[in-house]
Amino acid sequence: MKQQLRSLFYILIGILSASFGLKGFLLPKGFLDGGAMGIALLIREVSGLNIGLLIVLVNLPFVLLGAKILSKTFIVKTVFAIAGLSLAVTFMPYSQVTDDNLLIAVFGGFFLGAGIGLSIRGGSVIDGTEVLALYFTRTSPFSIGDIIAILNIIIFSFAALLLEIEIALYAMLTYMSASR
Numbered sequence: 001m002k003q004q005l006r007s008l009f010y011i012l013i014g015i016l017s018a019s020f021g022l023k024g025f026l027l028p029k030g031f032l033d034g035g036a037m038g039i040a041l042l043i044r045e046v047s048g049l050n051i052g053l054l055i056v057l058v059n060l061p062f063v064l065l066g067a068k069i070l071s072k073t074f075i076v077k078t079v080f081a082i083a084g085l086s087l088a089v090t091f092m093p094y095s096q097v098t099d100d101n102l103l104i105a106v107f108g109g110f111f112l113g114a115g116i117g118l119s120i121r122g123g124s125v126i127d128g129t130e131v132l133a134l135y136f137t138r139t140s141p142f143s144i145g146d147i148i149a150i151l152n153i154i155i156f157s158f159a160a161l162l163l164e165i166e167i168a169l170y171a172m173l174t175y176m177s178a179s180r
Contacts (some may be wrong), residue, residue, distance in 0.1 A: 010122030011081050018115025018126055019088035021178075025108030027051065027089075028096040032159050032171035033112055033178055034152035035129040036062060042155065046162055052090035056082060062128025065135055077124035078131075085115075085126045105170045109177025116178065 026033065032041045040054035059082045067075050098104060119126045133147040140147075152175060160168035 007077065007122040007124075010118045011077060011084070011124055014115040014118030014120075014122060014126065015081060015084040015088050016092075016115070017111050017118060018085055019092055020094055021108045021111030021113075021115060022051070022089055023092065023094035024097045025104045025111065026174065029099075029101065029104050030163070030167065031101075031104055031108060031174055032155070032163075032167060033109065034155055034171070034175035035127040035148065037112065037127050038152065038155040038159075038171065038175070042159055042162065045167075050090070052086040055086045055089065059126075059128040062131045066128070066131035069135055069138070070131065074123060077122065078126075078128075081119045081122070081124040081126045082128075101170060102173075105173040106177045109174035110180075112174070113178030113180065 022037075025031070026041065030045050032038050032045070036058045037055070040051060040058040043049060043054050043058070044051045063075060063078055063082070066078070097107070116125070116127055120130075125131060129148055129151055130144070132151070133144040136142065136147050137144055142150075156168045156171055156175075159171050
């Protein structure tokens with residue numbers, strides 16, 4: 001029971017940190033990140049759809065894929081974490097922290113990355129690309145990091161094509177900050 005409460009605590013703090021990184025920094029200026037979150041943010045910028053809904057829709061295929069290879073406990077925690085992040089981004093009233101693009105990229109990435117790390121520590125993920133990477137490492141010679149890097153190169157390339165090169169460059173900086 002104590003371990004489950006600790007896991008829940010990490011996941012909740014992860015959700016709050018990631019949602020703060022998104023709403024306090026990245027979303028107001030249309031900045032992107034990598035992974036499933038980057039895909040959701042890119043779709044939001046192109047379509048104007050609700051980011052809370054996109055977080056769930058973009059992560060859903062990864063969670064379904066993970067259900068085949070990962071534990072039920074992990075999947076349940078992941079569904080909780082992704083749904084929690086979606087709700088926090090939709091309903092939590094965070095204010096924009098700064099207008100400075102460099103600070104947005106670095107600190108938006110920092111808080112988003114901290115949220116991802118804390119939720120992993122709690123036994124879940126809030127970005128489904130880790131699940132995809134785990135799946136493909138079983139059948140390919142690539143590492144988890146290699147697969148995530150390839151996916152992020154594709155996301156950043158689309159960002160450069162669909163939005164502008166500067167947004168893609170800041171997205172790379174955000175991703176580097178988040179991954180640290």
